Amino acid sequence: MSGIKSAAAAMLAVGVLASACGGGDKPIGGAQSKSPTQGGNTSTGAHKKGGTVTIANVAGQTWTCQFNPFNPAVNAEAIGFVYEPLVFVNVLKNGATTPVLAKSFQWSSNKESIVFTVRDGVKWSDGQAFSADDVAFTFNLMKKNPGLDLYSLWTGAGLQSVTASGDKVTFTFDKPAEPYFFNFANQVGIVPQHIWSTGEAAAKPTTWADPKPVGTGPYTVNTCSSNNIEYVANGNFWQPGKPYIQKVEYPAYLDNNPANLDLQSGKAQWGGQYIPNIQQFYTAKSPDNHYWFPPTANVAIVANVDPSRKITSNLKVRQAIAYALDREQVAKIGESGYQPAANQTGIVTPTFNKYFDSQALQESGYAKPNPGKAKQLLQSLGYSTSKPLKLNIITVTGFTDWDASLAVIKQQLKAVGINLTIQDMEGQSYDNKLYTGDYDLAYASQSGGPTPYYELRQLLYSKNTAPIGKQANSNYSRYQNPAVDKALNDYASADANQQVTLIKQIEAAMLKDVPIIPTTESVDWYQYNTKDLAGWPTESNPYAQPAPYNIPDVEQVLLGLYSKSAQ
Amino acid sequence: MRFLVRRLGFFVLTLWAAMTLNFLIPRLMPGSPEQALRDRFSKGGQIVTTDQLRRVLAEFGFDPGKNVGLQYLEYLKSMVTGHWGVSIGSSLGVPVTTLIGHALPWTLGLVGIATILAFALGTLIGMVAGWRRGGLIDGVVPPVFVVTSALPYFWVALLLISLFAIGSHPLLPNDFNYDQGLHPGFNGPFIGSVIKHGILPAGTILITAVGGGILTMRNNMITTLAEDYVRMARAKGIPNRKIMVGYAARNAFLPNLSGFAMSLGFVIAGTILVEYVFNYPGLGYMFYNATVSTDYPLLQALFLLVTLAVLICVLLCDFAVFLLDPRARAKG
Numbered sequence: 001m002s003g004i005k006s007a008a009a010a011m012l013a014v015g016v017l018a019s020a021c022g023g024g025d026k027p028i029g030g031a032q033s034k035s036p037t038q039g040g041n042t043s044t045g046a047h048k049k050g051g052t053v054t055i056a057n058v059a060g061q062t063w064t065c066q067f068n069p070f071n072p073a074v075n076a077e078a079i080g081f082v083y084e085p086l087v088f089v090n091v092l093k094n095g096a097t098t099p100v101l102a103k104s105f106q107w108s109s110n111k112e113s114i115v116f117t118v119r120d121g122v123k124w125s126d127g128q129a130f131s132a133d134d135v136a137f138t139f140n141l142m143k144k145n146p147g148l149d150l151y152s153l154w155t156g157a158g159l160q161s162v163t164a165s166g167d168k169v170t171f172t173f174d175k176p177a178e179p180y181f182f183n184f185a186n187q188v189g190i191v192p193q194h195i196w197s198t199g200e201a202a203a204k205p206t207t208w209a210d211p212k213p214v215g216t217g218p219y220t221v222n223t224c225s226s227n228n229i230e231y232v233a234n235g236n237f238w239q240p241g242k243p244y245i246q247k248v249e250y251p252a253y254l255d256n257n258p259a260n261l262d263l264q265s266g267k268a269q270w271g272g273q274y275i276p277n278i279q280q281f282y283t284a285k286s287p288d289n290h291y292w293f294p295p296t297a298n299v300a301i302v303a304n305v306d307p308s309r310k311i312t313s314n315l316k317v318r319q320a321i322a323y324a325l326d327r328e329q330v331a332k333i334g335e336s337g338y339q340p341a342a343n344q345t346g347i348v349t350p351t352f353n354k355y356f357d358s359q360a361l362q363e364s365g366y367a368k369p370n371p372g373k374a375k376q377l378l379q380s381l382g383y384s385t386s387k388p389l390k391l392n393i394i395t396v397t398g399f400t401d402w403d404a405s406l407a408v409i410k411q412q413l414k415a416v417g418i419n420l421t422i423q424d425m426e427g428q429s430y431d432n433k434l435y436t437g438d439y440d441l442a443y444a445s446q447s448g449g450p451t452p453y454y455e456l457r458q459l460l461y462s463k464n465t466a467p468i469g470k471q472a473n474s475n476y477s478r479y480q481n482p483a484v485d486k487a488l489n490d491y492a493s494a495d496a497n498q499q500v501t502l503i504k505q506i507e508a509a510m511l512k513d514v515p516i517i518p519t520t521e522s523v524d525w526y527q528y529n530t531k532d533l534a535g536w537p538t539e540s541n542p543y544a545q546p547a548p549y550n551i552p553d554v555e556q557v558l559l560g561l562y563s564k565s566a567q
Numbered sequence: 568m569r570f571l572v573r574r575l576g577f578f579v580l581t582l583w584a585a586m587t588l589n590f591l592i593p594r595l596m597p598g599s600p601e602q603a604l605r606d607r608f609s610k611g612g613q614i615v616t617t618d619q620l621r622r623v624l625a626e627f628g629f630d631p632g633k634n635v636g637l638q639y640l641e642y643l644k645s646m647v648t649g650h651w652g653v654s655i656g657s658s659l660g661v662p663v664t665t666l667i668g669h670a671l672p673w674t675l676g677l678v679g680i681a682t683i684l685a686f687a688l689g690t691l692i693g694m695v696a697g698w699r700r701g702g703l704i705d706g707v708v709p710p711v712f713v714v715t716s717a718l719p720y721f722w723v724a725l726l727l728i729s730l731f732a733i734g735s736h737p738l739l740p741n742d743f744n745y746d747q748g749l750h751p752g753f754n755g756p757f758i759g760s761v762i763k764h765g766i767l768p769a770g771t772i773l774i775t776a777v778g779g780g781i782l783t784m785r786n787n788m789i790t791t792l793a794e795d796y797v798r799m800a801r802a803k804g805i806p807n808r809k810i811m812v813g814y815a816a817r818n819a820f821l822p823n824l825s826g827f828a829m830s831l832g833f834v835i836a837g838t839i840l841v842e843y844v845f846n847y848p849g850l851g852y853m854f855y856n857a858t859v860s861t862d863y864p865l866l867q868a869l870f871l872l873v874t875l876a877v878l879i880c881v882l883l884c885d886f887a888v889f890l891l892d893p894r895a896r897a898k899g
Binding site (some may be wrong): 019060061062064066068071072073074091113145146147149150151152184206207224225226255257258426427428429431432435459471473 | 616750
């Protein structure tokens, strides 16, 4: 019953799905305004208000009824519902932007400063007026209290100052900062100065519970108990006529089973769940039940390439594994086809086709499984099916889909002369080994971002690694390559075309050095019921990442939804 | 008097030893709070460095860089003064006392009632079985319950779920403490829902716990029935029922009572497996959650509660024996 949680459900990442840039969305680099009603979604005309949506997304615990948007344990229940960012960045549309609290923004030519023009006529849910001062206050509060600065904007991104003047807010950095736009414009919820500058909120902003949050977002918290949060429409919301849905119920599910049952019966209409055998369990139960799993980042075999690891630091071994894998089979059997096969360039397709160098992949020989080549490489090292190479791979206990994938991989490697031992470990022990480099191979996944840069930087940037024995940030394979570092450094100030070229250089390094061997593409889990509700994000209209755990995307979906019976 | 003082001294010493272990054990677990937080956090696709999470946790009062000796002294002080701090795990920032306050009633209600019921039933059945040794009840009931008491909790739980809670219209809910959407309060639907949600978990505890009580009670009954005063009572022509309850059971019951005191102490710990299988948001479930998210303050407070509950129950039991049994007084 309890406890068997899928890897996929636990290690979710920023989802990304390529699609034509529609609805007048502009890429990150671009700038100007557009009216709110033209928002990210392409719904036609206004709808009548009414209806309720119930979310089924396992939290694994009861609600704490805290809504502090800076508290990483609860911000997914606050941002998007109550608090809003400056701009929404749609990772499913190559980072297209939709203005939220800022109606426009303009980068300086060297991308070291940016000016936001805030929207006028916006009110906080307590009736007070929102202004540029609130924005400057929010970011300066993060400077004063480093515990609030989740994305290390002041310490890592080089933020120097945030000042407000009239309806303009100016951010200055000490280096090109475009890659951090996703964080500071899209993921930080703006808080009201008049609330956060007094009382406990001012004294201890990091630990303040914020039980009755005052925001600019489409909803306010009506009631909250440990079992359920009920949001109701914010009467002061700045988009006229919105939100259409008047009530959002967010029950606390401790386990997948009841959440999946509620989705199946339609009691909950919006799911972010891993459902085994979804056709039979979910879609076959009602013609109104639908799902869509947009691919996000990579799930990969991470090799420890530190020289102290004699076997996995040998390029030929890693090449042999990459050649031996039949990724389609891993996706089909191990992941039941929910996750598509990945490729050796590390670019998630079709999501980032714009960056994908398929020619280089074809030429490298990794496009199709090639067990013959793998055998040959292993033979040159003195291994064969009769005298196999012994290797260990660590994975997390309870990630049942990963276990299934690894069973397939084990068979495939056995055929070429590698005897793979799968070590299922409790989550924290696994993390310890992975972070400190105490492993040969690890099955792992990271989060993505609005372009492949974000994931590749985590995986391959030398500043994200650490010597064996010390905790690495995200580059667990201990891969270091000055050329890759340079490409990642140059990316921040490059224009859109140059960025594609730089990413392709990194792909070349992935093909040449094989530090990571991607197997499948992790996805955004998303189920939706269309009996009464319409306006959902779909494959043909990916106006936001669809799963309810994505912030701040959840706001866009809530604004897109409407009740059919209320019309 | 010396007996009482010695018992109290022993109580304090055990409490200190247990509290020291409670401090050490969570810190010897693999992983760290910032790692656990990072794992949870990555769910929304947010990339936050471990350093940053360490800063966040420092604000919530967790500073791993501090001298362990100092941490230990502060821990002892905070445990004694009741300043248990805030959670640094999945309920980041919520005072530990609030969390426990929410979970404790559910565990006391569910596990407490089930334990008392199991004790009462066990004693009653054991008494009857012992009285009619070799009869139908004695031949069937004790063996059956000896078998069920040997079954693991979670297995019985899964069995009950597959019998009563599977299908499109399950008879009973197998999850949570009451129906979502109901507003807690003193009203019919809410109370009904609480009872409905409690039947399966309570049934699981009952089935597995009742066996021990039956067996001890039955055996004690048989021994007591052979005593001279029971024969005397029979010879005097006292009615059977009165002999069974007033003469035999009253004495046979004493050893069972101390066992019951012990098991009451363990009620606080909840039955982790039962609460976990049924997703019942009591202390046992909280224990599991706190362990998974390496939540030191919460774990420490929970450990303290369990330690205290068991020790106090044992102490009370000692005092009860002291009062009831002249031999204990003589030895002391």
